[in-house]
Amino acid sequence: MSGLRYVYAVCHPLEAPLQVQLTGVAGAPAKPLHHHGLVAVVSEVPERDFSEEPLRAHLEDLDWLAATARAHQGVVDALTVxxxxxxxxxxxxxxxDSGVRSMIEAREDHFRAxxxxxxxxxxxxxxxxxxPEQSLSAAQSAAQPAPKAASGREYLRQRRQQTRASxxxxxxxxxxxARLHEELAAFAEDSRLHAPQNPALSGVEGRNVLNASYLVTRHDSEEFVELVDRVKDDVPGVRVELTxxxxxYSFTGETPEEPGAPGVPGEPEERGGREALREPGKPGEPGERA
Structure with missing residues (x-):
């Protein structure tokens, strides 16, 4: 390798080699770098794009940032399998490579734990x-069309009814x-509540009233999915999304401000979106450069 080293993740030694066709950021293949019994998964990236000044400029380019975040996540997803x-x-x-090895040595105890x-x-x-309110209003109107207001007083009465319904x-x-989170948190080993998504930034329709992550064993994951499926249609007009x-990401025990700390990207469907890319510690924040 002759370019800079882009690091995706740290893990225990892999039992099988990485996929030959696995490519990451800048189209470069991802490769393992072994050190002290740990593995950093890295790829070579060009200095013209990833040295400090060019990278700072790229982080203001949302298209570039979205493509980089997707490539980064693609490698992490492949590792998660x-x-x-x-x-x-x-x-x-x-x-x-020596910079990557120094990073592993400096954080070795934390990585292992x-x-x-x-x-x-x-x-x-x-x-x-x-x-969205317009969807609910349309469905309600189709089911029971409101009579045309005969007067201003009647119009105000109908508006008050709509407000109360909303x-x-x-x-x-x-x-x-709240009930769903309590049930899922009791099932999971750990959970995290995140700030609700801003629909203007995420592009997702509807008002987000729960945005949570749950740590679940692989063995129990099927049951967790079934638990969500059983209740997702309980309340008309409410949509439940499972990813x-x-x-x-949410359970690394890191603070976003720590240099080179594991990140906490937004949900994968958000990555590449303005909200996920701009929040501290999520894609869009530069990591350590050494």
Whole structure:
């Protein structure tokens, strides 16, 4: 390798070699770099794009950023199929192999403890949305069309009824989301509540009333999925989305500010979106450069 070293994740030694066709950021193949009984999965990236100044400029280019985030996630996803990876933040780049080895040595105890704790576990994401008001209004109107208001007073009465119906919908959705989270958190080994998505940034329709991640063993994952499926249609006008299984981004025990710390990207369907790419510690934040 003659370019810079882009690091995707750290993991225990792999029992099988990486896929020959597995390519990552900048179209470069992902390769294992062994050190002290751990493996950093890396690829070579051009200095013209990933040295400090060019990278800073690229991070303002959402198209470039989205493509890079997808390539980064593609490697992590491939690793998750065969092992338990500890993903690093997007754009964690080092000058050469020795820089990667130094990073492993500096964080070796943490890497080992975290990998042991997460071994055999994956992350599932669950989001609950209240459908857009226009969709609910259209469905309600189709089921029971409101009579045309005969006067201004009647119009105001109908508007108050619509407002009460909307408020009732929010209450039902929030109650359902709280009950669902309590049930899923009790089943999972660990859970995290994230800030609700901003629909203007994520591009996802509906108001997000639950955005949570759950740490579940691979063995129990099928039952976890069934648990979500059983309740997802309980409340009309409320949409439940399940994503995963993913690497356990939300359970690395890292703070986003730590250089080279494992990142906590948004859910994969968000990666490449403005919200996920701009939040601290998620794709879009530069990682360590050494």
């Amino acid at each position: 065969v092992t338990t990876p500890l993903p690093l933040r997007l754009a964690t780049v080092f000058r050469d 975290t990998l042991d704790r997460l071994e055999g576990r994956v992350e599932w994401g669950v989001k609950v949305y209240v459908e 408020e009732d919908m929010w209450r039902k959705a929030e109650t359902f989301a 995963g299984p993913w690497a356990a």
